Amino acid sequence: MLSYLMRRLLLMVLTLGAVSLASFFIISLPPGDYVSTLQAQAESRGEMLDDSVLVALRARYGLDQPFFTQYLKWISNILLYGDFGQAFAWNSRPVADLIWDRVGLSFFLSLSTLLFVWAIAFPIGILSAVRQYSAGDYLATFFGFLGMAVPEFLLALVLMWVGMRYFGQSPGGLFSPEYQDAAWNLGKVLDLAGHLWLPILIIGLSGTAGLIRITRANLLDELYKPYVVAARAKGLPEWKLLVKYPVRMSLSPFFSTVGWLLPGLISGETIISIVMSLPTTGPLLLSGVENQDMYLVGSFILILSTLTVIGTLISDLVLAWWDPRIRHRYQGG
Amino acid sequence: MAASDETVLRIEDLHTHFELDDGVVHAVDGVDLDIRRGEVLAVVGESGCGKSVMARSVLRLIDRPGRITGGHIWVRTGDGTEGTDGMADMVTADARVVRSVRGKRVGMVFQEPMTSMSPMHTLGNQIGEAIMLHESVTKAEARERTVELLGRVGISAPERRADEYPFQMSGGMLQRAMIAMALACGPELLIADEPTTALDVTTQAQILDLLRSLQQDTGMAVMLITHDLGVAAQMADEVAVMYLGSVVERGPVAEVFREPRHPYTKALLRSVPKLGSRSRERLQPVRGMVPHAYRRPPGCPFHPRCDEFIAGRCDVTVPSPVPGPEPSRVVSCLLYEEVSA
Numbered sequence: 001m002l003s004y005l006m007r008r009l010l011l012m013v014l015t016l017g018a019v020s021l022a023s024f025f026i027i028s029l030p031p032g033d034y035v036s037t038l039q040a041q042a043e044s045r046g047e048m049l050d051d052s053v054l055v056a057l058r059a060r061y062g063l064d065q066p067f068f069t070q071y072l073k074w075i076s077n078i079l080l081y082g083d084f085g086q087a088f089a090w091n092s093r094p095v096a097d098l099i100w101d102r103v104g105l106s107f108f109l110s111l112s113t114l115l116f117v118w119a120i121a122f123p124i125g126i127l128s129a130v131r132q133y134s135a136g137d138y139l140a141t142f143f144g145f146l147g148m149a150v151p152e153f154l155l156a157l158v159l160m161w162v163g164m165r166y167f168g169q170s171p172g173g174l175f176s177p178e179y180q181d182a183a184w185n186l187g188k189v190l191d192l193a194g195h196l197w198l199p200i201l202i203i204g205l206s207g208t209a210g211l212i213r214i215t216r217a218n219l220l221d222e223l224y225k226p227y228v229v230a231a232r233a234k235g236l237p238e239w240k241l242l243v244k245y246p247v248r249m250s251l252s253p254f255f256s257t258v259g260w261l262l263p264g265l266i267s268g269e270t271i272i273s274i275v276m277s278l279p280t281t282g283p284l285l286l287s288g289v290e291n292q293d294m295y296l297v298g299s300f301i302l303i304l305s306t307l308t309v310i311g312t313l314i315s316d317l318v319l320a321w322w323d324p325r326i327r328h329r330y331q332g333g
Numbered sequence: 334m335a336a337s338d339e340t341v342l343r344i345e346d347l348h349t350h351f352e353l354d355d356g357v358v359h360a361v362d363g364v365d366l367d368i369r370r371g372e373v374l375a376v377v378g379e380s381g382c383g384k385s386v387m388a389r390s391v392l393r394l395i396d397r398p399g400r401i402t403g404g405h406i407w408v409r410t411g412d413g414t415e416g417t418d419g420m421a422d423m424v425t426a427d428a429r430v431v432r433s434v435r436g437k438r439v440g441m442v443f444q445e446p447m448t449s450m451s452p453m454h455t456l457g458n459q460i461g462e463a464i465m466l467h468e469s470v471t472k473a474e475a476r477e478r479t480v481e482l483l484g485r486v487g488i489s490a491p492e493r494r495a496d497e498y499p500f501q502m503s504g505g506m507l508q509r510a511m512i513a514m515a516l517a518c519g520p521e522l523l524i525a526d527e528p529t530t531a532l533d534v535t536t537q538a539q540i541l542d543l544l545r546s547l548q549q550d551t552g553m554a555v556m557l558i559t560h561d562l563g564v565a566a567q568m569a570d571e572v573a574v575m576y577l578g579s580v581v582e583r584g585p586v587a588e589v590f591r592e593p594r595h596p597y598t599k600a601l602l603r604s605v606p607k608l609g610s611r612s613r614e615r616l617q618p619v620r621g622m623v624p625h626a627y628r629r630p631p632g633c634p635f636h637p638r639c640d641e642f643i644a645g646r647c648d649v650t651v652p653s654p655v656p657g658p659e660p661s662r663v664v665s666c667l668l669y670e671e672v673s674a
Contacts, residue, residue: 235435
């Protein structure tokens with residue numbers, strides 16, 4: 001098990017090296033750079049920037065150096081000093097500051113959504129499988145498909161309008177105007193809670209609907225297996241039987257995807273965040289891409305890739321802990 | 334049939350139907366059986382004759398869309414409070430009584446040991462669970478008994494095996510473990526549903542030997558479901574032959590196999606190769622095909638394939654079980670109703 005872990009960690013480092021190179025390559029691919037974007041913006045306002053200004057700007061940001069020099073400078077700063085470079089469009093603020101500002105809320109929002117989804121979807125999914133073709137199952141199936149079919153942004157707009165029209169709530173954002181820039185206190189926390197449920201509901205809806213369907217399908221695969229009948233023949237009460245055997249088995253595929261949640265915690269729901277003007281990381285990434293803010297975007301891609309790779313490792317380890325068959329395969333070689 | 338203290342299971346006119354979209358399958362259609370203490374009863378018949386469904390009905394293990402639609406299944410509950418003669422009817426009993434019979438009074442061994450145990454739990458966990466369900470023992474005591482049971486069914490190094498998972502063991506070893514699990518609470522009846530079908534031939538013989546010796550040690554009754562007439566002859570005291578969901582002939586195994594009375598039993602025995610028969614002799618399969626599940630023949634269900642078919646009688650009248658020429662036999666065939674009438 002230990003040698004397996006060591007091998008996986010080594011592979012992880014190699015993968016991340018390749019990923020960082022590839023992501024830096026991709027963000028430097030488009031013709032032009034941040035300075036040419038600046039120039040274009042100036043031209044659209046009818047101003048002309050002097051060539052010497054442009055050259056000076058490029059030299060200041062190191063944009064005139066060859067690709068590998070830029071990459072090495074970027075990656076060594078990250079590894080040695082935790083310095084992700086500066087975001088051009090944000091008055092050269094350090095990228096790390098910009099991201100960390102928003103990571104907290106993104107993380108909190110994603111985590112609450114996740115817990116909401118699990119709390120709703122697992123019990124309904126299990127019930128839906130155990131009572132297959134009952135009225136409750138049809139109801140869950142109906143709302144399941146509905147939840148998957150309705151675009152989130154549409155739902156967001158409708159609910160925001162309802163909230164404003166009938167409940168007098170300020171649309172969008174996570175805080176009422178009076179708390180926007182206030183320091184943290186009880187009132188601000190309550191205000192956040194009052195605003196948070198709506199994005200959680202909207203973001204969680206399609207996830208809930210999907211997970212209900214997955215839980216139901218996974219469990220139906222297990223529910224009539226011989227080992228369930230054999231366990232029933234021992235005299236186990238039904239609910240105990242259900243939780244110990246088929247539900248336990250049906251969660252294996254779920255655990256193999258649990259690692260993908262990690263990058264999701266940081267990426268922030270971009271579309272919903274824009275529609276509802278939530279201060280998460282999603283809109284920041286989008287604006288970075290629009291402005292060719294290469295260090296900002298590169299850092300994002302690097303962080304998300306790292307989280308994906310770590311998440312995959314975690315999910316493999318969790319699966320081994322959960323399922324003895326996987327565990328013994330690892331030990332075998 | 335009077336119930337005696339010796340009866341551990343009595344099935345009366347059992348009907349189990351599967352209501353499917355295209356029609357109703359009468360998987361079990363009026364089975365009468367009883368098993369006395371310490372008796373080994375083999376239930377034989379072709380695939381699809383309803384023997385497994387009948388066995389599962391006893392413990393109410395039929396999954397949707399199957400349903401027991403009629404009859405009684407009397408089993409001993411042990412506390413003497415349920416029903417008549419200290420026996421409870423599993424068909425009408427509430428869930429609590431059904432659970433107290435499962436595993437405690439009646440143990441069951443299934444066809445495929447590889448899929449009948451959860452791969453996520455150790456043998457010790459799954460066998461110990463059966464003990465702790467029915468008896469107030471501590472975890473340590475249950476574990477001790479599990480190891481002892483595993484040793485008794487011939488598993489070497491039971492201490493170590495108890496901590497292993499089913500996928501680490503061979504099919505034969507797992508079937509031994511399944512038997513240990515079924516016997517965990519000392520049931521008075523063991524239902525073995527084709528216990529050797531999924532195993533190779535040498536392992537089959539070992540498992541049958543084990544079942545036989547355990548039966549003799551404990552004095553429990555065994556209902557052995559099999560399609561293998563050789564297995565039935567080797568293991569059983571009594572045999573019940575099933576065709577299309579009902580028992581057509583029943584009696585002591587030696588008598589039935591030496592001198593079959595029902596035309597179906599005769600045909601079935603003719604289809605089995607015998608040692609010492611002339612090598613050029615051809616085996617005779619049972620004539621015709623098993624009828625489609627939705628289209629049961631009227632009258633005697635066997636009449637379209639029967640060599641002794643009487644037109645105007647067999648395709649009209651449903652035969653009822655009558656004593657055969659020998660008092661120990663019961664036969665469902667109009668030929669014998671004529672004689673006894």
